[in-house]
Amino acid sequence: MRTAWWYLILSLFQFSSLTTSAFVGIGGGVGVWINGRGTSITTATAQAPPSDPSGAASSSEYPALQAWKSAMTEDPNGILASWVGPNVCSYKGVFCSEPPEDSSSSSSVVSGIDLNRANLKGSLVKELSLLIHLSFLHLNSNRFSGAVPDSLRELQYLTELDLSSNQFSGPFPTSTLLIPNLVYLDLRFNSFSGELPDELFERDLDAIFLNNNQFEGQIPMNLWASSASVITLASNKFSGSIPANFGYTGSGIREVLFLNNKLTGCIPQGVGLLNDIEVLDLSFNSLTGRVPSSLSCLSDIEVLNVAHNQLSGELPDLVCDLKSLLNLSLSFNFFSGFSQDCDKLSFRNVGFDFSGNCVAGRDMQRPPPECTGLPGVDLSCLRIPSTQAVACAAAMGQGGGVAGVSFTLSTSLPSLP
Numbered sequence: 001m002r003t004a005w006w007y008l009i010l011s012l013f014q015f016s017s018l019t020t021s022a023f024v025g026i027g028g029g030v031g032v033w034i035n036g037r038g039t040s041i042t043t044a045t046a047q048a049p050p051s052d053p054s055g056a057a058s059s060s061e062y063p064a065l066q067a068w069k070s071a072m073t074e075d076p077n078g079i080l081a082s083w084v085g086p087n088v089c090s091y092k093g094v095f096c097s098e099p100p101e102d103s104s105s106s107s108s109v110v111s112g113i114d115l116n117r118a119n120l121k122g123s124l125v126k127e128l129s130l131l132i133h134l135s136f137l138h139l140n141s142n143r144f145s146g147a148v149p150d151s152l153r154e155l156q157y158l159t160e161l162d163l164s165s166n167q168f169s170g171p172f173p174t175s176t177l178l179i180p181n182l183v184y185l186d187l188r189f190n191s192f193s194g195e196l197p198d199e200l201f202e203r204d205l206d207a208i209f210l211n212n213n214q215f216e217g218q219i220p221m222n223l224w225a226s227s228a229s230v231i232t233l234a235s236n237k238f239s240g241s242i243p244a245n246f247g248y249t250g251s252g253i254r255e256v257l258f259l260n261n262k263l264t265g266c267i268p269q270g271v272g273l274l275n276d277i278e279v280l281d282l283s284f285n286s287l288t289g290r291v292p293s294s295l296s297c298l299s300d301i302e303v304l305n306v307a308h309n310q311l312s313g314e315l316p317d318l319v320c321d322l323k324s325l326l327n328l329s330l331s332f333n334f335f336s337g338f339s340q341d342c343d344k345l346s347f348r349n350v351g352f353d354f355s356g357n358c359v360a361g362r363d364m365q366r367p368p369p370e371c372t373g374l375p376g377v378d379l380s381c382l383r384i385p386s387t388q389a390v391a392c393a394a395a396m397g398q399g400g401g402v403a404g405v406s407f408t409l410s411t412s413l414p415s416l417p
Contacts, residue, residue, distance in 0.1 A: 061110050062086045064130035065094070072122030074143070079118045093118065099133060100157065109133040116140040116162070129154040136160040140186070143167055153178035164188040164209065172196055172215070177203055188212055188232070201226040211235050211257065219263075221245050224253070224274075232257040234281070239263065242282070246270030255279040259305070263287060267306070272297035281305040283329065288312070295319050307331040307353065312374045314338060325350050332356035334366070334374045 069083050082092040088110060089096035095112040110131050121143040128137075129151035135158060145167040152158070153175045161176060164186045171194040176185055186209040195217035200208065204227050211234040218240035219233065225245075229252055238261040246268070254276050263285040271280070272294025278301055287309040295304070296318030303326060304319075312334040320328070320342040328350060330338075335357040345352040355364040358371035 060130035061088050064127040067127040068125050071125045072120050074121035076119050112136040114138040115142065118142055124149050126151040128152065134158050138162045141165040148173035148175060150175040152176065156180050158182055160184040162186040166190055168192060196220055198222055219243055227252060229253060230255040234258060235260040237262060241265035242268055244268035244270055246273045252276055257281045260284040267292055269294050271295060277301055279303040283307040285309055291315055298322060300324050302326045305329040309333050311335060317341060320345055327351040329353045330357065334358050334371060
């Protein structure tokens with residue numbers, strides 16, 4: 001239930017200009033916190049570490065913050081009025097703590113910056129790399145623009161980077177992938193563009209938030225190798241097929257949001273190998289073909305949304321039997337039918353929307369002329385079986401899945417003319 005609630009919150013913000021922050025920032029907004037490897041993202045009113053105002057700044061911290069202050073052109077809330085003098089631990093939005101055990105510093109160090117919702121205008125400067133003990137940098141909902149400095153790669157203690165809801169532009173900031181201990185990357189609601197690097201999904205990240213940018217091209221084929229529990233690529237310009245390269249070891253991915261892109265082709269059969277997934281949103285794309293029967297293996301899924309695509313055929317019977325399901329949206333496709341079990345979803349308080357389809361005898365369906373010559377029929381998915389049958393995870397003793405259900409892993413290809 002927790003995951004579905006978070007997904008609802010994220011959906012409400014999907015097309016707005018604001019986003020949640022990773023801590024309660026200067027503006028007091030509700031935050032997002034990563035509880036650790038293999039866990040879902042949960043909303044919380046997490047507090048930043050207490051600052052130590054008595055600590056003296058290191059020789060590099062004061063000039064670094066002053067250089068950044070000089071690059072800020074607007075400060076309507078007067079946040080920077082306190083950024084005066086060498087005692088940087090007294091600066092608003094700057095947090096200090098005792099140095100790490102492996103540090104050569106003997107005094108308090110700048111361990112975090114939280115300027116969420118400060119409405120600052122300016123740019124990031126290369127001198128930020130001089131804040132060598134920085135563990136979190138939260139700049140949600142400001143007006144920073146330009147590029148992300150390459151020097152951020154030098155921040156060896158940085159674990160959380162939130163640049164969401166700003167005006168950054170240019171290609172994906174690859175310097176962020178060189179930050180050695182980064183686990184949380186939030187670039188939502190900016191103007192980044194171009195293709196995603198393969199290295200993004202090779203890094204040991206817990207969360208990848210890239211929605212509402214201008215990214216384009218195909219999603220890298222190594223997507224499912226990611227260690228992240230949450231991947232949001234929604235509201236970009238991604239095209240091509242959903243990557244079909246699934247491993248046999250299972251994935252810790254819990255939430256996948258691909259909505260509002262330009263994806264085509266079929267939903268890969270291997271989606272059924274995502275043992276831990278709880279939210280899968282593929283809506284507002286141009287996906288075709290039939291829904292793979294392997295979706296019935298996703299016993300932990302709470303939200304399944306494939307609305308506003310060009311999917312057809314009948315919904316696999318066991319999909320509506322998924323025990324954790326809270327919301328199933330099939331609307332505005334070309335489905336021709338579903339099992340009687342789907343009619344029982346309302347008795348389980350499960351949201352079920354199948355309007356705008358081609359189900360005979362049902363209300364709120366497409367006019368019959370729209371249901372002839374279905375899109376994607378000539379390019380429907382061929383399921384070419386592999387030599388190795390793959391069962392649901394439960395049958396393989398890995399947890400999850402629908403008992404007794406198995407499927408054959410296959411490759412989704414367009415049929416030949």
